[in-house]
Amino acid sequence: MSVVFYVLAALTVAGALAAVLLKNTVHCALALTVAFAGLALLFLNLDAQFAGFAQILVYIGAVAILVVFAILLTKGSETPRDGVFSRTWLVGLVIAAGVFAVLSWAVINSVRVLPHETAVPQVTVLQIGNALVGRYVLPLEIVAVLLTAAMIGAVIVAMHEKVGHEKEGQK
Amino acid sequence: MTPLTGYLLVAALLFSIGLAGALVRRNAILVLIGIELMLNAANLNLIAFWRYGPHPELLTGMIFAIFSIAVAAAEAAVGLGLVIQIHRHAKTTDIDQMNRMKG
Amino acid sequence: MLDTEAISGSFTPGGPSCDYLFLIAAVPMIAAGVIALLKQPYRKTAATLAIGSLSISLFLSLIAFANVVSGWMQGVATRTVFNFTWFQFGATNVDLGWVLDPLSAIMLVMVSFVGLLIFIYSTGYMKDDENYTRFFCFLSLFAGAMLGVVIANSILLMFMCWELVGLTSYLLIGFWYQKPAAAAAAKKAFLTTRVGDVFFLLGMVWLFSQTGTLLFYNSGAGSMEADALNGLLAQPAAWGLTAAGAIGLLIFAGAAGKSGQFPLHVWLPDAMEGPTPVSALIHAATMVAAGVYLIARVYPLMAAGMPAGGTTVALTVVTWAGAFTAVFAALIAVAQSDIKRILAYSTVSQLGYMMAGLGMGGVAVGMFHLITHAFFKALLFLGAGSVIHGCSGEQDIRKMGGLKSDMPLTFATYAIGMLALCGFPLLFSGFWSKDGILDAALHWSVAKTPFYMLIIGALLTAFYMTRQMVYVFGGHWRGGKPAHENPSVLVAPLWILAFFAVTLSLIGTPAWPCFRAFLDGRAAEFNWDALMESGLLLLMGASTVMVVLGMIFAWRLYGDRSPKPTVPDALEKIAPVAWCLLRDRLYVDELYGVTVIAFYGWWARVADWLDRRVWGGVVGAVAGGFALWARLNRFLDTRVVDGGFDKGCDELAVGGGLLARVQTGRVQTHLRILALAVAAMALMLIWSSRG
Numbered sequence: 001m002s003v004v005f006y007v008l009a010a011l012t013v014a015g016a017l018a019a020v021l022l023k024n025t026v027h028c029a030l031a032l033t034v035a036f037a038g039l040a041l042l043f044l045n046l047d048a049q050f051a052g053f054a055q056i057l058v059y060i061g062a063v064a065i066l067v068v069f070a071i072l073l074t075k076g077s078e079t080p081r082d083g084v085f086s087r088t089w090l091v092g093l094v095i096a097a098g099v100f101a102v103l104s105w106a107v108i109n110s111v112r113v114l115p116h117e118t119a120v121p122q123v124t125v126l127q128i129g130n131a132l133v134g135r136y137v138l139p140l141e142i143v144a145v146l147l148t149a150a151m152i153g154a155v156i157v158a159m160h161e162k163v164g165h166e167k168e169g170q171k
Numbered sequence: 172m173t174p175l176t177g178y179l180l181v182a183a184l185l186f187s188i189g190l191a192g193a194l195v196r197r198n199a200i201l202v203l204i205g206i207e208l209m210l211n212a213a214n215l216n217l218i219a220f221w222r223y224g225p226h227p228e229l230l231t232g233m234i235f236a237i238f239s240i241a242v243a244a245a246e247a248a249v250g251l252g253l254v255i256q257i258h259r260h261a262k263t264t265d266i267d268q269m270n271r272m273k274g
Numbered sequence: 275m276l277d278t279e280a281i282s283g284s285f286t287p288g289g290p291s292c293d294y295l296f297l298i299a300a301v302p303m304i305a306a307g308v309i310a311l312l313k314q315p316y317r318k319t320a321a322t323l324a325i326g327s328l329s330i331s332l333f334l335s336l337i338a339f340a341n342v343v344s345g346w347m348q349g350v351a352t353r354t355v356f357n358f359t360w361f362q363f364g365a366t367n368v369d370l371g372w373v374l375d376p377l378s379a380i381m382l383v384m385v386s387f388v389g390l391l392i393f394i395y396s397t398g399y400m401k402d403d404e405n406y407t408r409f410f411c412f413l414s415l416f417a418g419a420m421l422g423v424v425i426a427n428s429i430l431l432m433f434m435c436w437e438l439v440g441l442t443s444y445l446l447i448g449f450w451y452q453k454p455a456a457a458a459a460a461k462k463a464f465l466t467t468r469v470g471d472v473f474f475l476l477g478m479v480w481l482f483s484q485t486g487t488l489l490f491y492n493s494g495a496g497s498m499e500a501d502a503l504n505g506l507l508a509q510p511a512a513w514g515l516t517a518a519g520a521i522g523l524l525i526f527a528g529a530a531g532k533s534g535q536f537p538l539h540v541w542l543p544d545a546m547e548g549p550t551p552v553s554a555l556i557h558a559a560t561m562v563a564a565g566v567y568l569i570a571r572v573y574p575l576m577a578a579g580m581p582a583g584g585t586t587v588a589l590t591v592v593t594w595a596g597a598f599t600a601v602f603a604a605l606i607a608v609a610q611s612d613i614k615r616i617l618a619y620s621t622v623s624q625l626g627y628m629m630a631g632l633g634m635g636g637v638a639v640g641m642f643h644l645i646t647h648a649f650f651k652a653l654l655f656l657g658a659g660s661v662i663h664g665c666s667g668e669q670d671i672r673k674m675g676g677l678k679s680d681m682p683l684t685f686a687t688y689a690i691g692m693l694a695l696c697g698f699p700l701l702f703s704g705f706w707s708k709d710g711i712l713d714a715a716l717h718w719s720v721a722k723t724p725f726y727m728l729i730i731g732a733l734l735t736a737f738y739m740t741r742q743m744v745y746v747f748g749g750h751w752r753g754g755k756p757a758h759e760n761p762s763v764l765v766a767p768l769w770i771l772a773f774f775a776v777t778l779s780l781i782g783t784p785a786w787p788c789f790r791a792f793l794d795g796r797a798a799e800f801n802w803d804a805l806m807e808s809g810l811l812l813l814m815g816a817s818t819v820m821v822v823l824g825m826i827f828a829w830r831l832y833g834d835r836s837p838k839p840t841v842p843d844a845l846e847k848i849a850p851v852a853w854c855l856l857r858d859r860l861y862v863d864e865l866y867g868v869t870v871i872a873f874y875g876w877w878a879r880v881a882d883w884l885d886r887r888v889w890g891g892v893v894g895a896v897a898g899g900f901a902l903w904a905r906l907n908r909f910l911d912t913r914v915v916d917g918g919f920d921k922g923c924d925e926l927a928v929g930g931g932l933l934a935r936v937q938t939g940r941v942q943t944h945l946r947i948l949a950l951a952v953a954a955m956a957l958m959l960i961w962s963s964r965g
Binding site for chain 3: 092
Binding site: 019028036083099108123128131139153155 | 188197215222228237
């Protein structure tokens with residue numbers, strides 16, 4: 001385990017913690033962006049360059065922006081009166097801790113069967129392109145449909161309603 | 172501890188943090204943020220296994236992760252659109268107050 | 275002087291065919307069925323049907339009689355039978371059949387002839403009655419049933435017709451059923467004869483089981499034929515009797531009920547509540563004679579095993595019963611003041627004579643008296659009916675009188691009948707028939723007492739008949755409206771009967787014993803010497819003396835005095851205690867009322883109590899049990915089942931409500947549960963794969 005890994009891991013985890021714990025929603029969004037960046041670096045560390053850049057492009061470049069937009073549109077920057085955590089936050093925390101316990105226990109106990117370091121794979125974009133339109137053409141097309149539907153759906157969902165609502169919105 | 176184990180643990184940690192956020196925070200958008208974190212943790216798992224698993228030349232893990240990113244993006248778009256719409260109606264994003272579909 | 279040949283019968287089988295003999299009985303019954311369907315206004319049709327059917331029966335009977343007589347006169351006495359099996363069950367055959375022999379032939383002619391005369395008489399007598407049609411229906415049915423009794427060769431057929439005769443007697447006695455006295459009399463008649471019928475049934479069943487056949491004559495296999503009788507004699511029954519004797523006694527008990535022997539005589543006088551033609555036909559000439567006929571028919575059984583010069587137990591009982599009844603009834607008749615009652619007791623007395631004659635003298639002696647009695651008793655009853663009709667319904671003799679001049683024709687015929695009944699010598703058939711009985715009594719081997727009883731009876735008969743004649747026809751009229759003579763439809767039958775009451779004597783004299791010979795199947799010889807036999811002449815003289823004495827006594831007491839109804843009877847003045855006893859019929863009815871009827875009343879009360887309390891209680895308990903069960907079921911149903919079900923449903927609803935609380939509507943709750951479930955499942959999976 002190299003130092004790089006530890007640093008990157010710490011960065012990512014810190015960003016995630018911040019994203020979940022901070023009071024100001026905008027700060028949360030920005031911390032999320034940090035977490036995304038850490039993850040992208042981790043991908044690069046794993047020799048998955050395409051995935052790493054895709055992560056940066058999509059997540060940081062689109063999703064995080066989207067989140068910020070949403071926060072701004074819903075006046076999320078205002079601090080709520082009752083606090084940011086729900087009344088039963090301990091239960092949620094316990095459950096999440098439980099899940100983590102199970103997962104880590106699974107991972108640690110399966111060390112024997114997990115494979116060791118192997119040779120670094122040489123992945124080219126050409127290869128990825130060939131795979132996408134070759135072997136994985138069906139998922140590609142389906143994802144294309146999905147993206148179209150999601151786009152149309154998001155537009156419709158977030159669309160302003162007719163005249164009556166506009167007037168209501170203006171009151 | 173092998174590198175794979177390390178990555179898996181990190182992914183598990185990220186997943187749990189994301190889950191905790193989704194379960195604990197009041198704001199709907201933060202729930203979505205938690206979900207994004209969970210998805211990312213899964214992606215990390217995928218790439219880790221691709222890297223340290225057999226036959227990385229098949230690119231299965233990488234493609235899977237790419238698709239996952241694409242789907243997550245679509246889902247984030249729709250979800251946030253929904254949150255915005257809900258905010259228009261209820262004037263709030265506090266999910267504790269959105270309990271009209273109760274038994 | 276018993277004729278042993280007559281017991282076993284020296285008849286040759288074969289002779290005139292009797293296949294269609296049943297028509298004689300069937301035709302009137304069919305006519306009765308048709309009349310039953312007619313409505314009330316069809317009087318003429320009903321009468322025509324009845325008289326027509328009985329005429330056909332008479333015609334057929336005469337043909338049968340002529341056949342038998344012609345055979346007899348050629349010296350061949352015949353008994354023809356026609357038997358058939360009615361049905362079988364298992365190995366037992368139930369046979370019916372009819373027989374044509376001298377006994378049944380003469381009885382057929384008598385019944386149908388007297389019956390026809392009475393039918394014709396009834397058209398006039400019942401003219402003003404609105405139930406004319408019903409009357410002829412019952413009369414026709416009765417005639418058919420009585421003829422059935424006569425022709426029966428099977429004891430079962432005889433019993434069936436016997437019962438039918440009893441039924442029609444009930445229907446006819448109670449013809450005017452609106453009168454309570456008539457309804458009660460009908461009931462009394464039926465029940466009393468029923469007592470006798472039970473014994474008859476027992477005897478019949480015993481005879482059938484013992485001999486294996488229901489038929490009297492069946493080419494050697496019948497129950498009145500030698501083989502069966504020997505078998506019965508060999509079989510001992512209780513109290514030193516043989517089976518033959520015991521069965522004979524049982525059958526006599528049945529005959530005693532129908533023929534009014536003491537102690538079952540109580541119904542006959544009460545039966546006078548019926549219309550007079552009924553009294554004439556049924557209770558004088560035919561039905562009451564059915565009992566005598568029955569004894570005559572089963573005479574071989576009664577006389578089975580008779581030692582030479584002696585007699586059997588059954589016949590002894592018959593004789594004593596008959597003799598006692600003769601005197602008993604005659605005594606009571608002395609003190610009666612209803613014209614028909616006197617004749618009723620007279621009938622009972624004469625039936626006693628017939629039974630005594632059968633017991634001591636054999637079939638011919640008893641049957642001859644039966645035939646002659648039928649004619650003159652029917653004559654007397656029809657005459658009494660004429661008197662009643664002429665006196666506008668008056669029946670008390672103390673309120674009549676002087677009818678000698680008002681109703682001369684009736685008087686003349688009634689006098690002939692009365693003289694025949696008393697046994698006035700020589701000219702009248704009653705004399706010859708009664709003397710036949712007295713002769714047999716005189717020579718009876720067992721005892722002489724019946725003879726003395728019968729002789730006293732003759733005296734009493736003459737006495738009460740003369741008393742009646744004096745009261746009714748002598749003196750002057752003591753009643754209300756004046757009397758009038760009746761139309762010829764009522765008087766003509768009287769003359770015909772009177773004719774026979776006289777001429778029948780010709781066939782029964784000892785000088786020319788046609789009747790006896792005919793019945794025995796032998797030739798009859800005309801022999802003056804038989805008449806001149808010293809014992810016989812002495813006997814004839816003695817009976818004549820008795821008769822005349824009786825008449826003189828009555829004349830002396832009652833003479834031409836015509837006492838008023840309120841004045842006590844002349845005899846009453848002399849012997850008041852005896853008079854009261856006799857007038858009240860020696861209290862036999864009262865005795866029955868206290869013993870038998872009271873017992874039945876008690877028994878009925880016990881049965882009623884049992885029925886209401888015990889059986890009713892059981893039924894009630896069962897019903898209560900069911901009700902209880904039903905209530906329990908309902909309780910279970912509503913409380914347990916329904917209640918349980920309802921409660922279950924409520925709990926379900928509550929549970930559902932509780933479960934529904936899981937749906938908080940909050941997304942994070944769902945998410946938490948989801949995460950927890952996933953963790954748990956993952957754990958389970960890993961755990962199972964590790965193990």
